[in-house]
Amino acid sequence: MKSLEELKAIREKMQGQVGVRSEDAAQTRVVVGMATCGIASGARPVLTKLSDLVQEKNMTDKIAVTQTGCIGLCQYEPIVEVMAPGKEKVTYIKMTPEKAEEVFNRHLQGGQVIGDYTISSVK
Amino acid sequence: MYRSHVLVCGGTGCKSSGSQEIIDKMQEEIKKNDLSKEVSVVQTGCHGLCSLGPIVVVYPEATFYSMVKPEDVEEIVKEHLLKGRIVTRLVYEESMTDDGSVRSLNDTAFYKKQRRVALRNCGVINPEVIDEYIGTGGYEALGKVLTEMKPEDVIQVLLDSGLRGRGGAGFPTGLKWKFAMANEADQKYVCCNADEGDPGAFMDRSVLEGDPHALLEAMAIAGYTIGASKGYVYVRAEYPIAVERLTIARRQAMEYGLLGDDIFGSGFNFDIEIKLGAGAFVCGEETALMTSVEGNRGEPRPRPPFPAVKGLFGKPTILNNVETYANIPQIIIKGAEWFSSMGTEKSKGTKVFALGGKINNTGLVEIPMGTTLREIIEEIGGGIPNGKKFKAAQTGGPSGGCIPAEHFDIPIDYDNLTAIGSMMGSGGMIVMDEDNCMVDIAKFFLDFTVDESCGKCTPCRIGTKRMYEILENITKGNATLEDLDKLEELCRYITENSLCGLGQSAPKPVLSTLNFFRDEYIAHVVDKKCPAGVCKDLLSYFIIPEKCKGCTLCAKVCPVGAIEGTVKNPHVIHQDKCIKCGACMEKCKFGAIIKK
Numbered sequence: 001m002k003s004l005e006e007l008k009a010i011r012e013k014m015q016g017q018v019g020v021r022s023e024d025a026a027q028t029r030v031v032v033g034m035a036t037c038g039i040a041s042g043a044r045p046v047l048t049k050l051s052d053l054v055q056e057k058n059m060t061d062k063i064a065v066t067q068t069g070c071i072g073l074c075q076y077e078p079i080v081e082v083m084a085p086g087k088e089k090v091t092y093i094k095m096t097p098e099k100a101e102e103v104f105n106r107h108l109q110g111g112q113v114i115g116d117y118t119i120s121s122v123k
Numbered sequence: 124m125y126r127s128h129v130l131v132c133g134g135t136g137c138k139s140s141g142s143q144e145i146i147d148k149m150q151e152e153i154k155k156n157d158l159s160k161e162v163s164v165v166q167t168g169c170h171g172l173c174s175l176g177p178i179v180v181v182y183p184e185a186t187f188y189s190m191v192k193p194e195d196v197e198e199i200v201k202e203h204l205l206k207g208r209i210v211t212r213l214v215y216e217e218s219m220t221d222d223g224s225v226r227s228l229n230d231t232a233f234y235k236k237q238r239r240v241a242l243r244n245c246g247v248i249n250p251e252v253i254d255e256y257i258g259t260g261g262y263e264a265l266g267k268v269l270t271e272m273k274p275e276d277v278i279q280v281l282l283d284s285g286l287r288g289r290g291g292a293g294f295p296t297g298l299k300w301k302f303a304m305a306n307e308a309d310q311k312y313v314c315c316n317a318d319e320g321d322p323g324a325f326m327d328r329s330v331l332e333g334d335p336h337a338l339l340e341a342m343a344i345a346g347y348t349i350g351a352s353k354g355y356v357y358v359r360a361e362y363p364i365a366v367e368r369l370t371i372a373r374r375q376a377m378e379y380g381l382l383g384d385d386i387f388g389s390g391f392n393f394d395i396e397i398k399l400g401a402g403a404f405v406c407g408e409e410t411a412l413m414t415s416v417e418g419n420r421g422e423p424r425p426r427p428p429f430p431a432v433k434g435l436f437g438k439p440t441i442l443n444n445v446e447t448y449a450n451i452p453q454i455i456i457k458g459a460e461w462f463s464s465m466g467t468e469k470s471k472g473t474k475v476f477a478l479g480g481k482i483n484n485t486g487l488v489e490i491p492m493g494t495t496l497r498e499i500i501e502e503i504g505g506g507i508p509n510g511k512k513f514k515a516a517q518t519g520g521p522s523g524g525c526i527p528a529e530h531f532d533i534p535i536d537y538d539n540l541t542a543i544g545s546m547m548g549s550g551g552m553i554v555m556d557e558d559n560c561m562v563d564i565a566k567f568f569l570d571f572t573v574d575e576s577c578g579k580c581t582p583c584r585i586g587t588k589r590m591y592e593i594l595e596n597i598t599k600g601n602a603t604l605e606d607l608d609k610l611e612e613l614c615r616y617i618t619e620n621s622l623c624g625l626g627q628s629a630p631k632p633v634l635s636t637l638n639f640f641r642d643e644y645i646a647h648v649v650d651k652k653c654p655a656g657v658c659k660d661l662l663s664y665f666i667i668p669e670k671c672k673g674c675t676l677c678a679k680v681c682p683v684g685a686i687e688g689t690v691k692n693p694h695v696i697h698q699d700k701c702i703k704c705g706a707c708m709e710k711c712k713f714g715a716i717i718k719k
Binding site: 001002003004007010011013014015016017018019020021022023032033034035036039044047048051052055056060064065066067068069 | 124125126127128130160161180182183184185205206207208227228229247248254255257258259260262263266270379380381385386387388
């Protein structure tokens with residue numbers, strides 16, 4: 001290794017990945033429903049998409065993407081819940097990887113809840 | 124990229140309880156369930172809670188599974204990794220709340236008061252992958268030192284931080300480096316003492332196994348600071364996993380050019396050689412260690428000259444222990460002030476202890492200096508098993524002494540421990556309850572010292588043997604009060620006249636127990652009784668006739684046929700035949716057998 005830049009490049013590549021192994025109450029938790037209903041309606045690609053995005057952008061220290069069992073609203077799966085400390089829980093329904101990316105960009109990065117995708121949009 | 128990381132502890136404790144099998148099974152199950160691209164299995168260093176191993180931690184949920192068996196793996200994969208349902212029956216009990224949810228590990232009694240500095244990466248990264256170390260900020264301190272700092276700056280940071288040697292005596296690290304830097308020589312050396320020999324101590328092993336790069340990085344920093352291009356790690360061959368991971372780490376660092384020539388283009392060259400020790404306790408003494416590295420029989424030599432003047436191969440040398448080094452990269456990055464904000468006035472930072480003996484949470488803990496013994500034992504250690512009463516804690520191994528119950532609230536730091544006749548030592552802490560005989564404990568440590576004395580100087584070679592004989596007489600009930608005086612005189616003589624630290628500190632376990640538990644010695648000598656009921660020669664087993672139902676069980680288990688009696692009639696133990704093994708007492712269902 002001849003320069004600090006080389007070291008920095010490796011660090012940046014690894015930071016997001018190693019960061020998954022942190023635990024912090026101040027983290028925003030993004031929870032994907034992964035019960036039979038969720039998996040059957042396509043929750044896994046949604047989960048991996050969100051997880052990859054958070055790691056790529058080195059945001060693992062702020063956001064933890066985890067899974068949970070059946071939330072009880074099987075007809076709306078895949079469901080993604082966003083729980084930021086001190087804020088009300090936001091529940092997104094009928095997610096796809098594309099919609100999940102949008103949630104990541106606009107909500108998790110931009111702080112803007114996408115009303116059209118949330119459960120409260122159901123009339 | 125992986126959405127989930129399964130960390131399986133690969134420290135010696137968990138390895139010996141079968142964690143390798145769990146890793147293999149985990150990988151197999153993950154493959155079977157088509158999760159190979161989503162879940163990564165990582166072998167890490169020690170998590171600390173060795174009594175609950177093998178340990179598996181699943182992130183990002185930070186679910187802490189304890190005592191995992193290979194047959195549990197399928198359930199963890201199918202339920203947790205596939206469906207997101209935590210397998211609560213395997214979760215570490217302490218991390219479960221009353222309502223059935225899982226609380227943060229940092230809120231459990233074992234981890235709450237801990238502050239992980241030297242152990243920060245242990246149980247977090249894969250020690251065999253250099254990229255993971257770099258991912259947590261590794262080698263940045265070396266980069267900073269080589270590109271921005273002068274050797275004097277490094278020493279100033281260390282002096283300001285207040286870091287003292289973690290190997291035992293507590294000499295200020297910055298001062299040690301300063302002396303070595305000041306001495307001009309064509310070649311200097313950086314040494315690491317990884318010859319951890321105290322019975323029950325495994326702090327250094329855990330750092331080597333869990334975070335070997337931290338040591339290599341710190342040694343390179345030391346090399347730059349004192350002007351050395353060569354380092355030696357002296358590690359005992361009885362630590363095979365540590366040796367293997369250290370070897371892998373060194374090779375990876377060489378490949379990346381983080382060791383070797385012209386590191387970070389600074390013109391600084393540094394190489395590290397790993398030397399295996401054959402396991403002689405005396406080789407943990409600095410001059411004996413260096414003699415052994417040189418290829419000679421491990422024997423100490425007089426000081427001065429100190430190693431900073433004339434050390435390895437007669438050149439200026441610094442020698443620090445593993446834990447000391449493990450603190451240094453973070454002090455460089457986070458600053459002296461951060462480090463000195465932890466601890467007490469004269470003992471800064473944290474200290475790792477290996478908790479053992481009569482304690483619920485056997486394992487490795489890292490606490491800020493100044494934490495009280497009560498906090499360590501009652502809170503972090505989870506108290507003493509079976510509701511027994513705390514009697515004393517032994518620190519510093521064969522070179523240390525006891526902390527009795529009357530000092531339960533003493534803040535643990537170098538000076539407080541020295542003041543009460545013990546020492547910090549490398550950090551072994553053996554907890555003893557009312558069932559431990561203090562004379563027997565002193566005898567145990569003396570037995571160890573007699574074995575490990577190198578034999579070079581007379582006070583240690585012969586003196587410790589004589590001490591051991593007196594202690595043996597005491598435990599057999601053959602000693603007189605004069606022997607106690609003789610014992611104390613010997614202690615003084617050996618302390619003052621031995622060549623090295625081994626002999627000088629060998630009487631400490633005796634002096635310390637004599638000081639705090641003199642009444643137990645007197646009971647052995649005058650009353651010919653062992654109050655704790657440990658010393659066999661002073662005990663007899665009896666059957667209380669009123670309680671004995673005549674079930675004959677005791678007569679059946681007695682290996683020497685010393686128990687006589689007929690069915691449904693009280694039995695009798697023949698004292699002339701009894702070998703005091705205690706088998707009968709263990710088996711009696713009616714509590715009819717007592718020892719006194």
